[in-house]
Amino acid sequence: MxxxxxxxxxxxxxxxxxxxxxxxxxxxxxxxxxxxxxxxxxxxxxxxxxxxxxxxxxxxxxxxxxxxxxxxxxxxxxxxxxxxxxxxxxxxxxxxxxxxxxxxxxxxxxxxxxxxxxxxxxxxxxxxxxxxxxxxxxxxxxxxxxxxxxxxxxxxxxxxxxxxxxxxxxxxxxxxxxxxxxxxxxxxxxxxxxxxxxxxxxxxxxxxxxxxxxxxxxxxxxxxxxxxxxxxxxxxxxAGPDEEDWDVPPVPVRDVPRRELHSYRFAWTDDFGGLPVSRETRTALETLATTLERLGCRVERCGPPGVDYQELWEVWGRVLGAELGSEMQALARFVFSVRFNAMRGDTPLNRGIVRGVNSDMAEYIEALSLHDRITGQVEKFLSQWDAWLCPTSVSSAFPHLASGECIEVEGQPMPYLSATSAYTATFNLTGHPVVVLPVAKLVNSPLPLGIQVVGRRWLDEELLAVCEALTDVTGPFQKPPGY
Structure with missing residues (x-):
């Protein structure tokens, strides 16, 4: 059983x-x-x-x-x-x-x-x-x-x-x-x-x-x-529209078969804007990239040219903060801003959220314009690749701690919000589809590790086909010890 x-x-x-x-x-x-x-x-x-x-x-x-x-x-x-x-x-x-x-x-x-x-x-x-x-x-x-x-x-x-x-x-x-x-x-x-x-x-x-x-x-x-x-x-x-969320378009779900692994083109990186990652995360990505290249894939370490990650993270926060703030009364927005800023430190992510919560409509529209430009930069880059391989977070799961406390990565204290969500919030801003694949077996890690596999907007099925091929290297699910 x-x-x-x-x-x-x-x-x-x-x-x-x-x-x-x-x-x-x-x-x-x-x-x-x-x-x-x-x-x-x-x-x-x-x-x-x-x-x-x-x-x-x-x-x-x-x-x-x-x-x-x-x-x-x-x-x-x-x-x-x-x-x-x-x-x-x-x-x-x-x-x-x-x-x-x-x-x-x-x-x-x-x-x-x-x-x-x-x-x-x-x-x-x-x-x-x-x-x-x-x-x-x-x-x-x-x-x-x-x-x-x-x-x-x-x-x-x-x-x-x-x-x-x-x-x-x-x-x-x-x-x-x-x-x-x-x-x-x-x-x-x-x-x-x-x-x-x-x-x-x-x-x-x-x-x-x-x-x-x-x-x-x-x-x-x-x-x-x-x-x-x-x-x-x-x-x-x-997937697909309902009669409530009218932002969802009638895009049909297609069957896209996987190709031979060697036919795919992969970009990869372990660095968004200088944000550090653990040795295990870095090794897993490097090992995967080397293995894919040896198997005949086109592999290159690169990212979208011209993307300023500090700006990107602040824009993510500005859009989210403005939309969250629209549901709050003035006093609640003030209290939220003070508490959020105090808990999570001075990072582009939380600066953006606090700025967004207190923004007016003109500032929100400006943030959406920046959102559109950055999304276009990432989409143009992805048009040259079948997938982009990136970290999911700066490290594997960390010990329980109070929300907002710093998280240590390779002996370096990292602000809470950056350590947990900077690599992932990037693709909430741009809206691209992302699959997380477990890759711990590539480094024999005692804790799970997953990488983000990013595809082009609206090509979720192609992305899933790529990931299916990648599991030939990354392997299947592994259950935790004792279960």
Whole structure:
């Protein structure tokens, strides 16, 4: 049964459809894994056992009739607690929402259910998703299954920990500064931040229920899983317009087969604007680049010419701050600015956020103009390559610490926000699709490591095909010791 817990979601669905395992057996196995490990990890914060058991019974009855609900028929799934779930508590770890039970599902939840997925429960996150660790006001701290003294990241930290530890085969998270990618990297799973506006964000908190949505740029929703095939399936199920998020265009999801690995062209770097990375991260990227070159790929160490990363990070903050600020009253904006600046140090990222929170419409439009220019620079660069390989964060998962404290990298203290999100926020600004691939085996690291694989806007399928080829070198998911 332990092996069953670590199979990819698409394999589990195939077993249920073939009636080699029942949906009820699958659900009970995952509930038992939750009972064994969640008291230590605190990855799941709400279970929906009664409804899940009833739904699993219905799935088995459908299988007996020769019916299939879809590609996730009978597979238990988890959802980040920022996405609304009908009849199931949804809090975003915010005290005012401690007893909030939505009447309808977020679009991503509805789509996974329609595909046959069975909601097992909701996963832990920082309050209102606003941190790169997971320690919220309502549910407290989640831990990393590879080392419980360390963070699983945030804000989809509970989800990444659940997938890595065998409590869930598939999670849906959201990403505004790296909140899918950083936890994937820290916990050793696969994660996809799709192209901005490829997947509807409808039904996400924030904004608070009943309030207008302020954040219009830089955010994305996407899957975390234990295989590339599940990321491909996740994109296919989640992408496309709904009747709420009108920024999502009707871009069809295409089947793009992988090519021979040697036919791909890769740019790579371990340096954004002088930001340091750990020795393991640097070695993993260098090893991957050398291996790809030896296998016949075109490989070059380079980045977009003319991009000023200090400017880029400040613009990311200005856009995000302005949109967050639009949801706040004047006093709240002032208090937020003071607290945010004090906690996170003087970096372009937090300077931009504070400036954005207090900006007017003219300054917001100016920031969007800079956003457009920088996005164009990165897109022009990527047009010459099949993918760009970059760090996800400055290091592997760090020990639990208070939000805002410095993080040490190779003996050098780094400001909190830069250390956790500078490499990822880059692509929230530009909106490019990014996959995180686990690569720890390239350096025999005791902790997971993941690299960002970046593709051109709207070519998510091509990017996933590239990543499928890359797994010939980087390898499959590895489960944590003891699970």
């Amino acid at each position: 332990q092996d069953l817990l670590f199979l990819p979601a698409h394999r589990l669905a195939a077993l249920v459809r073939a009636r080699e395992v029942s949906a009820r057996e699958l659900l009970e196995a995952h509930l038992a894994q939750v009972a064994r490990h969640n008291p230590r990890l605190n990855a799941l914060v709400t279970l929906d056992e009664e409804r899940a058991r009833a739904r699993a019974l219905e799935a088995d009855e459908a299988s007996a009739r020769g019916e299939s609900w879809g590609p996730l028929h009978g597979v238990p799934i988890t959802i980040k607690d920022s996405f609304m779930t009908a009849g199931v508590r949804t809090t975003s770890s915010y005290k005012r929402l401690a007893h909030h039970v939505p009447t309808h599902d977020a679009t991503v939840v509805a789509r996974l259910k329609k595909a046959g997925g069975i909601l097992l429960g909701k996963t832990n996150l920082p309050t209102l998703t606003l941190d790169l660790q997971t320690s919220g006001h309502l549910f407290g701290r989640a831990s990393n299954p590879w080392d419980e003294t360390r963070t699983p990241g945030g804000s989809t930290g509970g989800g990444a920990a659940a997938v890595a530890s065998g409590m869930s085969p598939l999670e849906v998270g959201s990403d505004l500064a790296g909140s899918i990618r950083v936890p994937s990297h820290y916990c050793g799973v696969f994660g996809l931040k799709p192209t901005e506006h490829r997947v509807p964000i409808s039904g996400h908190i924030p904004p608070l229920p009943g309030r207008p949505r302020g954040v219009r740029y830089e955010g994305a929703a996407g899957p975390l899983a234990r295989s590339l095939e599940d990321l491909k399936l996740g994109l296919k199920l989640l």
